[in-house]
Amino acid sequence: MMMLMARAATTSDVFNAIAEPQRREILALLRTGERPVTELARELGMTQPGASKHLRVLREVGLVRDRRVGKQRLYGLDARGLRSVHEWTGGFERFWNESFDRLDAYVRELKQEGQEE
């Protein structure tokens, strides 16, 4: 078949999940507590189906969990997955702290210390 493979992984990756602004809003809002889709959609000004779709993506990557309560379904935050993103960006901390002009010098130092990253 040899289908041309047009793009890499996607909605199974936390980085991608939080690349969508609205999904970030959802996560931020959920910090203040669980909510049913409807309320969430209302608070963020999106349609219910739209919110449902975003929640599905978030659920698939594990950033939210849901539990039944009567005929409602409450969505809650499970931020554990954000930790990897925090750590990944943290790996660049010294670079944004270093004065930009000193960056290259710093890099040179690193290279001498231990060869091979």
Added chain:
Amino acid sequence: MMMLMARAATTSDVFNAIAEPQRREILALLRTGERPVTELARELGMTQPGASKHLRVLREVGLVRDRRVGKQRLYGLDARGLRSVHEWTGGFERFWNESFDRLDAYVRELKQEGQEE
């Protein structure tokens, strides 16, 4: 005109820029020093045009800078933009540190302390 607007912002947002695995690889590699596109492509096993395209995205969101050296163009890291991502995810830190079972209780506490997030 009323074009249906099928998707939100995109390649002008750091979150989106780092959603691509290969772009994250590029950033990680650049921590060890500046490089011309060709070398970068070789080290990461991608074609030169492919690497150029990713670098363009990274440059547009400000995560890399480039400078001319002879007929080469060296790309270097400018991690300052990653700081916002680090901080955003950091805003969830207490949630991934809390025992999951205690989360709801914690949220309730927050709500009582200060109304309005």
Added chain:
DNA sequence: TTGCCATATGCCAATATGGGTATATGATGA
């Protein structure tokens, strides 16, 4: 069962994206 409320899906339209290959553009040195 039958309604009804809450939420998830299906489908379509409009775009965004990534990758590949060929080619344009830039800069340098003879």
Added chain:
DNA sequence: TCATCATATACCCATATTGGCATATGGCAA
């Protein structure tokens, strides 16, 4: 100016995404 190396673009293809709307599904209560 010309040949050449380095890098960016243009185009095309296949697929991923998002949004809107209509509709299916699920769970409850009479």
